Amino acid sequence: MKISLSFFIVISFLAGCSKRESRNSEIYLGTYRVADRVIPYPFILKHARGSVFLFDASGASLDNSDLHSMKEGETIAFKDQQFKILDKNESNLILFDLQDTISFRIYSNGKPNPKYAAKFQKLLVEDELDLQEFGNVLRKSIWKYELLEGDNSNPNHDLDIKQSFNFKEDSVNIITNYYYQTSKMISEYETKAYQIFEIDGIYFLSLRKENDNPQPIYRLKGFNSQNIELEDYSSKVRKILSLQKDTLSVDEYRKQLQNTAAYANCYDGYQGEYYYEDVTFNKGNEFIAEYVSENLPQTESKSGYIIIHFNINCSGNLGDFGLVQMDRSFKESVFSTKLVKHIINKVSELNDFPPSASQREWLQFKDVHSFLMFKIERGKITDVSP
Structure with missing residues (x-):
């Protein structure tokens, strides 16, 4: 009985030590690039026992590098990436990829621009999950x-x-x-x-x-x-x-x-604006007004504006809708459910927007945010812009 109990205590102690040892590391989750704050940076760093390990978004280990101390000014040298540590505090790590010259831009003097660095969040161990x-x-x-x-x-x-x-x-x-x-x-x-x-x-x-x-x-x-x-x-x-x-x-x-x-955005980060590229509807706004006015529900007597926001993806498809309604004085207003549903569904059927991808080196996007503002006069569409 004493032997069995002692054996159980030793095994429990070793298991506890093993668990503590496996968690004796710092884990940093990639969040976003600082400049845009809308484009994820899906990598994970682990610093343990003098080495830094790089993981991708599936949890697969990509590479590791020797580094005893994670501190400002140090460089983490992986095979395909070299991260310079620009800043480190108790909760965040700011890294600059010295080999990615497109997403991580430098000053004219060749030094890293902190605006284009990537932010990593330090995570602490909490409850164990299955x-x-x-x-x-x-x-x-x-x-x-x-x-x-x-x-x-x-x-x-x-x-x-x-x-x-x-x-x-x-x-x-x-x-x-x-x-x-x-x-x-x-x-x-x-x-x-x-x-x-x-x-x-x-x-x-x-x-x-x-x-x-x-x-x-x-x-x-x-x-x-x-x-x-x-x-x-x-x-x-x-x-x-x-x-x-x-x-x-x-x-x-x-x-x-x-x-x-x-529907899917071709790029889930930054969407350009309609005025950056020529994404004007090919058949013109007069066609849109006539098309949307077909079978328009006669349920509204108010006047104002119904604005349908949407994205146009790189294939020319529409999605990611938003709705803003205003009266003639540009104050918040509410129109009938039937009228709003009719207009949104008609807009979604428009298939003559040109596909768009940015041609600008300084502003990369594959999808464009646009909108159509319908002017409503006593329940009828009298104008469409832009």
Whole structure:
């Protein structure tokens, strides 16, 4: 009995030491490049026992480098990347990639410009999670999330935007529903790859698309059968994303998916503005006014402006909608649900916008934000701009 008890104590002690040793490291999550603050920088750094390890967005180890102290002025030399440490404090690490001369720009004197550095967030170990169980929970249900005002890149005052997620083995379908006064106006969906992984007791869920279209790495904070909590550092303000279990079944979701149009930005970071490139509708605004006016609901007697914001992707498709309504004095106003739904759906059907990708070396984008402002006179469309 004494031998068995002693053996148990020794094993427990060694297991505890092993766990503490494996967590005796500093983990830094790549957040964004400082200049844009909207483009994720999906890498993870681990500093442990005199070495720095570089991980990609899937959790795969890319390279390692000897470095005893992470301090300002030091250079982390990997095979394909050399990071100069511009700043380091208790919570952040600011790095400049000396070999990426496109995204990381230098001053005329050849020194790194801190504006174009990448920010890394130091993460601390919290509760231990079971990733196998998380994977089972994740794939068993449909999850929903209501976008906060700051989540939407386009101007939007009047639409409630809700997303629902169906995680499969290695990909996730994301349906985005746009609501106005509790009525669904329009929907769109896209598909991304995803990965769940762990590095030294810290857990991650990453989204992935093409290599030139970086997606965020979320920290997994916790989960149960009804809720998933993710931490998002990929923009200026840290956000907590709480995914709630939806009452929609997987079969019902798939039926909904079949009746939803596909849309995705070609580049999920910065979108250009319509005036940077010639993205004027090929058939002109008069055509738009006539097209949208067809079968216009006769439910409105008010006058004012209905502004539909949207993105035009590199294929000339429309998505990422926003809605702003004003009266004739340019103050907030509200029009009927039928009128708003008709206009949004008609705009979404316009397919003669030219595809756009930036030709400017100093401003790279593949998608363009645009808008159409409909002037309403007693319920009728009398003008469209810009």
